[in-house]
Amino acid sequence: MQALLSYDQSPPLSAPLRFFLTAPLFLVLAGALGVLEGEALFASRWTPAALAATHLVTAGFMLQIMVGALIQILPVLAGANLARPRLIAGIVHPGLALGALALALGFLQSAPGWLHAAGVLLGGSLTVFIGAAGLAIFRVPSTSPSIRGLKLSVIGLAVTVASGLFMLLALAGGWAVPLMPLADLHAAWGLGGWAGILLAAVAYVVVPMFQLTPGYPAKPAWRFPLLLMAALLLWSLAWAVSAEALQRLAQAALAVGGLLFVGQTMKLQAARRRARPDSTFRYWQGALYASLLALLMLLASAVHPPLAGVPAWMGVFGVLILLAGLSAFIIGMLYKIVPFLLWLHLQPLARPGKPVPPMNKLLADKDGLGQWRLYLAALLLAVAAAIRPDWLAVPAGLCLMATAGWLWWNLAAGTRNYRRARLTAVSA
Amino acid sequence: MTIREFMSDDHRHCDDLFALAEQAAADGSLTRARSSFGNFQMAMLRHFLGEEQTLFPAFEERTGMRMGPTQVMRMEHEQMRELMVAAVDALAQDDAESFLGQLETLLIMMQQHNMKEENVLYPMCDQQLAAEQDSLIERLQGDLQTA
Ligand SMILES: [Fe+2]
Numbered sequence: 001m002q003a004l005l006s007y008d009q010s011p012p013l014s015a016p017l018r019f020f021l022t023a024p025l026f027l028v029l030a031g032a033l034g035v036l037e038g039e040a041l042f043a044s045r046w047t048p049a050a051l052a053a054t055h056l057v058t059a060g061f062m063l064q065i066m067v068g069a070l071i072q073i074l075p076v077l078a079g080a081n082l083a084r085p086r087l088i089a090g091i092v093h094p095g096l097a098l099g100a101l102a103l104a105l106g107f108l109q110s111a112p113g114w115l116h117a118a119g120v121l122l123g124g125s126l127t128v129f130i131g132a133a134g135l136a137i138f139r140v141p142s143t144s145p146s147i148r149g150l151k152l153s154v155i156g157l158a159v160t161v162a163s164g165l166f167m168l169l170a171l172a173g174g175w176a177v178p179l180m181p182l183a184d185l186h187a188a189w190g191l192g193g194w195a196g197i198l199l200a201a202v203a204y205v206v207v208p209m210f211q212l213t214p215g216y217p218a219k220p221a222w223r224f225p226l227l228l229m230a231a232l233l234l235w236s237l238a239w240a241v242s243a244e245a246l247q248r249l250a251q252a253a254l255a256v257g258g259l260l261f262v263g264q265t266m267k268l269q270a271a272r273r274r275a276r277p278d279s280t281f282r283y284w285q286g287a288l289y290a291s292l293l294a295l296l297m298l299l300a301s302a303v304h305p306p307l308a309g310v311p312a313w314m315g316v317f318g319v320l321i322l323l324a325g326l327s328a329f330i331i332g333m334l335y336k337i338v339p340f341l342l343w344l345h346l347q348p349l350a351r352p353g354k355p356v357p358p359m360n361k362l363l364a365d366k367d368g369l370g371q372w373r374l375y376l377a378a379l380l381l382a383v384a385a386a387i388r389p390d391w392l393a394v395p396a397g398l399c400l401m402a403t404a405g406w407l408w409w410n411l412a413a414g415t416r417n418y419r420r421a422r423l424t425a426v427s428a
Numbered sequence: 429m430t431i432r433e434f435m436s437d438d439h440r441h442c443d444d445l446f447a448l449a450e451q452a453a454a455d456g457s458l459t460r461a462r463s464s465f466g467n468f469q470m471a472m473l474r475h476f477l478g479e480e481q482t483l484f485p486a487f488e489e490r491t492g493m494r495m496g497p498t499q500v501m502r503m504e505h506e507q508m509r510e511l512m513v514a515a516v517d518a519l520a521q522d523d524a525e526s527f528l529g530q531l532e533t534l535l536i537m538m539q540q541h542n543m544k545e546e547n548v549l550y551p552m553c554d555q556q557l558a559a560e561q562d563s564l565i566e567r568l569q570g571d572l573q574t575a
Contacts, residue, residue, distance in 0.1 A: 076540055079548045144547070209539040212447050273447035275454030276528070340536045347507060355514055359536070360529035 011085035019068025024408035026060025031400030038393020060100035095125020145221035149201025156193025255299035279368030283332030290324030315386030349425035363414035432550035478571035
């Protein structure tokens with residue numbers, strides 16, 4: 001217990017930072033895929049380009065940042081110390097980054113070799129991460145909705161990885177098993193059980209703290225992760241017994257649960273007492289509206305399944321939930337976590353009368369705001385490209401590449417400013 | 429009332445004062461910002477003092493841990509004291525931008541510090557100091573009011 005409050009025990013800067021610095025490059029690659037394969041990308045969810053792009057965004061971008069951030073914030077959020085953070089990061093980071101690349105290549109070229117490599121890299125590194133994070137978090141009693149959420153999200157990740165690995169083996173081996181229902185289940189666990197529950201667990205703490213809003217009401221906050229989990233178990237059961245009506249019920253429950261959380265968060269954001277909208281706030285605001293739309297679409301297609309077959313329906317849904325929703329929440333968090341971490345790690349070098357540069361000198365918020373505006377343009381273009389890929393996939397892809405590159409540049413510049421400040425402090 | 433509840437309430441009180449100071453500066457009223465930031469700083473310093481002179485010594489006495497969590501919390505108090513001084517300096521130079529920048533750093537520093545206290549240290553205090561809980565809270569009440 002006392003270890004977590006000691007500065008020496010907090011993970012080295014490089015442990016989370018390496019994930020943050022490589023992740024945006026995967027978003028650049030997803031944009032490049034939009035430029036090169038735009039029409040195929042939006043033609044159906046199941047084209048090689050669509051599968052590759054989806055996983056560049058989810059496994060390459062979102063997952064990397066979530067893993068890096070968890071290594072950093074598990075101790076603060078839950079008092080759960082990750083053992084050997086440096087070693088864990090050293091194993092998980094290359095595994096995840098190379099695994100996501102191999103996965104995208106495997107899909108694009110329908111190449112069993114790459115798919116197998118992706119399975120080994122992603123399966124291996126994520127098993128290490130799930131083991132380490134699980135060991136840390138399940139030792140801590142669930143004294144807050146946030147801790148309960150963290151535990152359930154790790155389970156969600158485990159199910160996502162297991163189902164993903166099974167499908168990889170089936171794809172690479174050419175097994176004659178129907179993969180589409182399982183792919184839906186895999187996506188539901190990954191986006192709802194892992195990303196969604198994790199987002200809520202983090203939001204419970206950071207929204208009131210950093211936006212100075214009232215807290216989330218306790219009862220719904222405790223129940224929300226359980227509701228999502230129950231819906232996912234129901235979906236899994238429906239898959240196992242091939243019961244379509246049950247699957248639709250589970251999908252509707254998942255959507256309603258998500259809508260309640262989004263609605264609650266919007267209500268809290270409206271009561272915020274921070275003076276100025278910063279880039280984190282803008283990202284979260286955009287992500288909340290996008291999630292609202294995406295979850296309404298999810299609900300509508302559960303009630304009336306033919307909707308999912310409407311041209312562009314799935315493309316628009318994918319852009320809204322992945323890029324405009326979850327990824328935007330994640331980028332918003334980055335703009336708080338990264339400058340603070342850089343500042344925190346400069347602290348030991350501060351001398352009386354020689355303070356280290358403040359956060360906004362390490363990573364200026366106006367850079368984040370500019371990058372957000374271009375991100376918003378990329379989102380609007382991507383939604384439009386889902387409808388008219390032949391015209392708009394190229395500009396949408398270029399715009400995504402530019403804004404993701406800008407995100408990378410902002411984070412890298414922050415790191416450079418950190419190094420410079422370190423050198424100045426050491427040589428002074 | 430537990431130590432955790434009592435001290436967490438005071439954290440929320442400091443949050444309220446922080447919000448007022450930031451609002452004032454963002455509205456362009458540096459005079460109002462000076463006085464509200466003064467109130468905030470006062471409340472924070474009293475809170476630190478209550479911890480450093482009353483709560484932490486009692487905890488250290490009871491557990492024998494002098495270089496443990498309380499030491500880290502003292503160090504973070506020091507960092508926050510410096511951030512508050514830097515913010516006051518910025519106000520003295522009528523530099524609203526730099527003031528707001530310092531506030532941003534201060535807010536995150538303060539919130540992650542409070543989170544560690546509320547989730548870990550205060551519950552440990554409640555556990556270890558159950559016998560003297562009431563008298564400690566009374567003394568803390570005194571620290572927060574006078575100082
Ligand atoms: Fe404190």
